[in-house]
């Protein structure tokens with residue numbers, strides 16, 4: 001790929017925040033990657049420019065009919081100073097699957113990875129080094145054509161912005177409390193639940209608010225048709241350990257295909273632990289709980305990597321899992337995946353790439 005990526009340096013560089021104040025998604029780096037699409041030229045003018053507000057026409061289609069999609073991944077600082085990416089090819093592939101579903105133009109995967117790498121080379125100093133911190137990467141695409149009418153936009157912008165983020169866990173993993181939602185639904189077969197399009201998250205906010213009001217951290221979604229089968233958590237896939245066996249809902253067209261989910265399945269198999277991907281009802285989970293066989297529950301996603309679940313509330317049935325303690329599989333998966341991400345162990349899976 002020989003496409004020239006033009007670089008305009010910011011006239012003033014920002015001060016970098018202390019690791020203790022980072023939190024999530026509050027600070028942004030000095031530069032961003034940006035590229036335009038129109039019908040005549042396709043995707044063109046890839047460039048790295050100062051991070052600044054966008055100018056969009058008030059009639060830009062994204063504001064009205066929601067053609068907006070995104071991805072999320074991280075860059076990690078190894079002890080020896082190297083900057084590593086974890087399976088970025090998977091995020092780029094998934095971005096294209098999302099774009100395709102939303103009638104938006106797909107992007108040359110090599111060009112996008114190249115653009116991301118060049119942006120990271122420029123912003124390398126923004127990758128924090130305190131334990132557990134990372135640089136969150138947010139690629140997104142939006143419809144920019146000024147027009148009112150329901151049809152695909154004829155112009156788009158792709159951007160990649162970067163945000164240094166703090167450690168998800170202060171010290172050890174902390175179990176979360178999850179409310180099993182049986183009123184609202186997230187997605188259905190034939191819809192858009194399997195892709196990362198912005199509207200999915202807008203549609204989930206009311207249920208999230210309800211769960212918080214009831215004292216829970218997050219929502220576990222059930223299938224939209226029967227409200228019977230387990231789907232996933234707000235931005236995490238879900239795993240159960242029942243009587244020594246690991247099971248996770250199969251990708252049925254309404255569940256997002258998480259890259260952490262895939263990494264967990266692959267890693268478990270490499271340990272010789274079988275994983276079943278199949279339809280699982282919340283009732284089966286509850287029955288296993290009553291028999292004392294629900295040994296561990298955990299969520300998987302880029303932000304937390306592994307999020308142990310300490311309590312599930314389904315219809316006022318409160319299931320306290322593993323005495324609200326992090327289970328051994330959750331802990332080992334978290335340790336081994338983060339060790340790979342931070343370059344602390346040999347990457348036998350070929351999942352990490354270094355930014356030079």
Ligand SMILES: *Cc1c(COP(=O)(O)O)cnc(C)c1O
Pocket residue numbers: 072196232233234235236237256257258259260261300301302303
């Ligand atoms: C992003 C996301 C996940 C997790 O995907 P990862 O690739 O593991 O970060 C799971 N569910 C939903 C709905 C998501 O948006």
